[in-house]
Each structure stands twice: as structure tokens, then as C-alpha cells.
Amino acid sequence: MTNVVDKVVEQSRYAELATFSIIATLVIGTSPIYRRKPMTPLRQRVIDEIRLRGYSPRTEESYINALAQLANYYDKSPDLINKEELEAYFRYVNLTQHLSRATIAVKLNAVNFLYKYVLQRSFSIDIVLPKKAHKIPILLTRDEVHRLFLNTVSAQQKVMLCICYGCGLRISELLNLRVVDIEFSQDCLWVRAGKGNKDRRVILPKSAVRRLNAYIAGFSLGSMLFCTNWDKEKAIDAKTFSRGLKRAVVRADIAKNVSAHSLRHAYATHQIEAGMPLHQLQKQLGHTSIRTTERYLHWLPEMAHSSHDLMAAWEED
Numbered sequence: 001m002t003n004v005v006d007k008v009v010e011q012s013r014y015a016e017l018a019t020f021s022i023i024a025t026l027v028i029g030t031s032p033i034y035r036r037k038p039m040t041p042l043r044q045r046v047i048d049e050i051r052l053r054g055y056s057p058r059t060e061e062s063y064i065n066a067l068a069q070l071a072n073y074y075d076k077s078p079d080l081i082n083k084e085e086l087e088a089y090f091r092y093v094n095l096t097q098h099l100s101r102a103t104i105a106v107k108l109n110a111v112n113f114l115y116k117y118v119l120q121r122s123f124s125i126d127i128v129l130p131k132k133a134h135k136i137p138i139l140l141t142r143d144e145v146h147r148l149f150l151n152t153v154s155a156q157q158k159v160m161l162c163i164c165y166g167c168g169l170r171i172s173e174l175l176n177l178r179v180v181d182i183e184f185s186q187d188c189l190w191v192r193a194g195k196g197n198k199d200r201r202v203i204l205p206k207s208a209v210r211r212l213n214a215y216i217a218g219f220s221l222g223s224m225l226f227c228t229n230w231d232k233e234k235a236i237d238a239k240t241f242s243r244g245l246k247r248a249v250v251r252a253d254i255a256k257n258v259s260a261h262s263l264r265h266a267y268a269t270h271q272i273e274a275g276m277p278l279h280q281l282q283k284q285l286g287h288t289s290i291r292t293t294e295r296y297l298h299w300l301p302e303m304a305h306s307s308h309d310l311m312a313a314w315e316e317d
Helices: 002-027 040-053 055-074 081-096 101-119 142-150 157-169 171-175 206-218 238-249 258-273 280-284 290-299 312-316
Strands: 187-192 200-202
Touching: 040 055, 040 101, 055 081, 055 101, 081 101, 142 157, 142 171, 142 200, 142 238, 157 171, 157 206, 157 238, 157 258, 171 238, 200 280, 238 258, 258 280, 258 290, 280 290
Parallel strands: none
Antiparallel strands: 187 200
């Protein structure tokens, strides 16, 4: 009797697997999201030239995606697209898609790279970029950041929030941290291949050192500091951290559109309020130009309202 039952269960499992296989073939096999296109010789040449010049993986991904979108728009290889078509495409992404100046610039840089280093042709088109927007980012108060920390459930996410805010890291820099990048003896960490493919040394606050020590002692880690549960050599992705942060925002009842980058902005503004010199903040944030760091002076509400009332005495007259 037992053998009969086991056989029925086994057949049932085979049926479930067969059904799943059919569904996967119908859904995944026909969806453009999951269908992987074969590597073309031109795309491989672009990747090779990017890597030869030591560009960052993020730049490589941005350029390849930009060229793929251009090819999909005209349904032909980018090297077959003429000047008039390129100008029409950039008018489309500007006027119809309403892409930002920065996004269009990335697409333009990708095409320029293709022509200059891969096709070795001259490249000149007439396009107009949208005016650069000067928007003040979401600025969190110290109390709001603390409430985010208190309302973060996951122990790993708590440490990630502390390092992101306490060191002013970009989300990509946070996720790419390895255990060997932490120098506890010097109270610092190393950001490897940050923006512009540059390394930099960042000061670790004492509170972050304590939490990192406890985190490393309590978790089974591989080489990545913030790894997934199923693969210790793979970092968690940005969406995972962002989802946890969004849940903390809701629980903390913060009525702001908070992102991971908001923590970096909070670090910068709070350090300026605490008296950190601009040149030191520039090094901590990894800014090439001090002008980029100076923007935080204009964004701080305290700085914007610190002028004197030159006409205060007039009321007496």
C-alpha cells in the first residue's frame, strides 16, 4: 500500500513540474523582458572598448542599454543609423519621452563612444538638450533619520542604513562593499571603483564601527559585506534595500519621497551643520569638484534664512 501511495505522490510531483514548465515556456519564452538577445559582434566590440579604457561597470551597462534602445527604436543595428535618424531620435526622447538632460546626455555619450572608438567615424549631430533643472532634493532632519532607523525591522538593513547615512555613501558604493574594505584599526572603509571608477577612503563614525562589529560577528558572511541569504558571494540588490527603506518611511510616518540617496544628502547637510569643512566633506563624498559640494550650502534651510533684516529699524520711524 505504501509503495502505491509513494508512486501516486511521485506522479503528482512530475505533473506539477510539467505544468510549471509549460507555463514558464509560454510566459518567459515570449516575454521581451525575459528573452535574452544573442550577443552581436558590434555589442561585443563596444563592451571590449569600454573595458579596455577602464570604464566602470555602471557606465558599461548605461552605454549598452542606451545603444540597445536606439537599435530597438529603428529596429536595426546602431552602425546603420544615419545622421538624420539620430537627430530625429534625440528629438523624440526630448519632446515625446520628456527625458531629463542627464539621461539624454548619457545616450549621447554612448553614441559618441560608439562612433569614436568602435566605428572610428566622425560624429556630429545638431540636437538641443533640455534646460538643466535646479531642484532641491529631499532633505531629512536628524530626527527623521533616527526614526527611519528605529522603524527598520531587518538587522542587516539597520546596519546598511547606518553605513549609508553615517558615511554618506551612494547606494552602489554601499552594495559593493566587501568585508576586506573595512579597516577597523583605522576607523575607516574603502570605497572601491566609486563614481568615475575612483577609490576613496571614508571615515567610519564610532557608532557605525560598533554596529559593524556586531553585524559581522552575528552573521555568516562571504566576501560581500551585505550579501544575500542564498549566495554569500553576491550582494543584495538596490531594490531590496529600497523596499525596506520605503517600509520604514511608512512606519515612521514621514511624509517625504525618501530614497537611498536621501540618506547621502542628509549626511552632507548634517555634517555642514555640525561644522565639517567643505574640503573634507568633498573628500568624504567623492566629489571631483568643490562646486558640487557647495550646493549643500544653498540647500540648507538654515543657510537660506540666515541673512539680517536690513530694514528692521525702519519700523521705529
